[in-house]
Amino acid sequence: MASSSNQKTGFHARSNSFPSRLNPAITQLDEHLRRSRASEGACTSSSLGGKLSSLQDLHDCVNKLLFLPLNQQAIAQENNGKLIEELLDGSLQVLDLCNTAKDALLQTKESVHELQSILRRRGCVETGLTSEVKKYLTSRKVVKRAIHKGLKVIKKNSTFSAFNGDRETTIMFNMLKEVEVVSLKAFDSLLSFISGPEARTTGWSLVSKLVHHKKVASADEEADINEFAKADAALLALVDRNTRKSDNIKGVQTPLESLELCIQDIEEGLEYLSRNLIKTRVSFLNILNH
Numbered sequence: 001m002a003s004s005s006n007q008k009t010g011f012h013a014r015s016n017s018f019p020s021r022l023n024p025a026i027t028q029l030d031e032h033l034r035r036s037r038a039s040e041g042a043c044t045s046s047s048l049g050g051k052l053s054s055l056q057d058l059h060d061c062v063n064k065l066l067f068l069p070l071n072q073q074a075i076a077q078e079n080n081g082k083l084i085e086e087l088l089d090g091s092l093q094v095l096d097l098c099n100t101a102k103d104a105l106l107q108t109k110e111s112v113h114e115l116q117s118i119l120r121r122r123g124c125v126e127t128g129l130t131s132e133v134k135k136y137l138t139s140r141k142v143v144k145r146a147i148h149k150g151l152k153v154i155k156k157n158s159t160f161s162a163f164n165g166d167r168e169t170t171i172m173f174n175m176l177k178e179v180e181v182v183s184l185k186a187f188d189s190l191l192s193f194i195s196g197p198e199a200r201t202t203g204w205s206l207v208s209k210l211v212h213h214k215k216v217a218s219a220d221e222e223a224d225i226n227e228f229a230k231a232d233a234a235l236l237a238l239v240d241r242n243t244r245k246s247d248n249i250k251g252v253q254t255p256l257e258s259l260e261l262c263i264q265d266i267e268e269g270l271e272y273l274s275r276n277l278i279k280t281r282v283s284f285l286n287i288l289n290h
Contacts, residue, residue, distance in 0.1 A: 023168060025065045029175055032058045036182045043193035045226050045262070052269035055186050059276040062179055065172070066283035074169045076287050083173060088284040090180035093153050095277045097187040100150035102270050104143045104194050108228070109263045111136040112256055115235075119253055129249070133235045140232060147195045154188045194266075196229035227262040231255040 032054070039047065039054045065071055075084065118132050225233070234255045 023068075023071070023172075025061070025068060025071070026168065026172055026175065029058075029061045029065055029179075032061045033175065033178055033182060036186070040182070040185055041189070043189040048190075048193065048262075049265065049269075051186060051189065052266070052273065055183065056269065056273050056276065058179060058182065059273060059280060062176065063276055063279045063283065066280065066287075071172065072283070072287055074166075075172070084284060084288050087173075087176055087180070088281065088288060090177070091277065091281045091284055094180060094183045094187065095274070095281060097150055097153060097184070097191065098270060098274050098277055100146060101187065101191055101194060102267070102274065104147055104191070105263050105267050105270070107139055107143055108194075109260065109267075111139045112231070112260055112263070116253075116256055116260070119249065119256070130239050133239050137232070137235060137239075144195045147191045151188060151191055154184045190266075193226055194228060196226060196232060227255065227259045231259040 036054045036058050039051050041047070043051060115132055115136055118129055231252075234252045238249070238252055
C-alpha cells in the first residue's frame with residue numbers, strides 16, 4: 001500500500017487545482033473523497049457509523065459519475081485496456097473485502113443468537129452453556145482467520161499505470177484510483193474492528209473490569225476494546241476455570257445484546273454499500289466491453 005499512498009498524494013494535489021468549469025460530478029466526487037480521507041483512522045464504536053456513511057456516499061457518487069454517457073465514452077475512448085482492467089481488478093478487491101465482512105458478521109450473529117437462546121432458559125445446565133460458549137469462541141477464531149486472509153489483499157502494493165488522456169479524463173481516472181485506495185483503507189479499519197484484539201492480550205484485569213464492573217476502565221482502555229472484544233472477553237471469563245459461572249452469566253447478557261445491535265448496524269450499512277460496489281463493477285465491465 002506504500003505506493004498507493006504516494007500515488008494518493010499526487011491525486012489530491014492535482015484535485016486542488018480543478019478548473020471551475022470541470023464536470024460537476026467530478027467536483028462532487030472530489031468532495032466526497034475529502035470527507036472519506038478526513039474519517040480515516042482506527043475504527044471505533046463512535047466513528048463506525050460515520051465511516052460507513054462516508055463510504056456509502058463516496059460510492060454513490062462514483063456510480064453517478066460512471067452512469068453519465070459522456071464519462072463512459074471518455075473512459076472508453078482514452079482507455080488502452082490496461083487502465084480500465086486495473087480499476088476493474090481494484091473494484092473486485094474492494095467487493096471481496098465487503099463480502100468478507102458480511103460473512104464474518106453473519107457467522108458471529110448466528111453464534112450470538114444461539115448463546116442468547118441458551119441464556120434465556122433460566123434452568124440451563126452450566127455444562128451445556130460452557131459447551132456453547134466454547135463453540136462461539138471457536139467460531140470467532142474461524143472469523144478472525146478469514147479476516148486475516150482478507151486483509152492480506154490490502155497489504156499488497158497497488159501500482160497504477162500512468163495515464164495521458166485529456167485533462168478532465170485524467171483527473172477522473174486518478175480519482176477513481178484514489179477511491180480504491182480510500183475504500184481499501186476503510187475496510188482494513190472495519191475488518192480490524194470486527195476481528196477485535198485477541199482477548200488475552202487485553203489483560204485479565206481489564207476483562208475483570210468489563211465483566212464484573214468492580215472498577216471502571218480508563219478512557220484509553222475503553223477506546224481499545226469494542227463490542228466484539230467485550231463479548232469475547234466476557235465469554236472467556238465465563239468459561240475460565242478460575243471464574244464462577246453463576247456470578248457471570250448475567251454479566252454476559254449485556255455485552256451480547258450490545259454486540260447484536262452493533263452487528264445489525266454494520267450489516268445494514270454493508271448491504272447498501274455492497275449493492276453500490278456491484279453497480280461499479282458492472283459499469284467498468286460495460287466500459288471495458290464497449
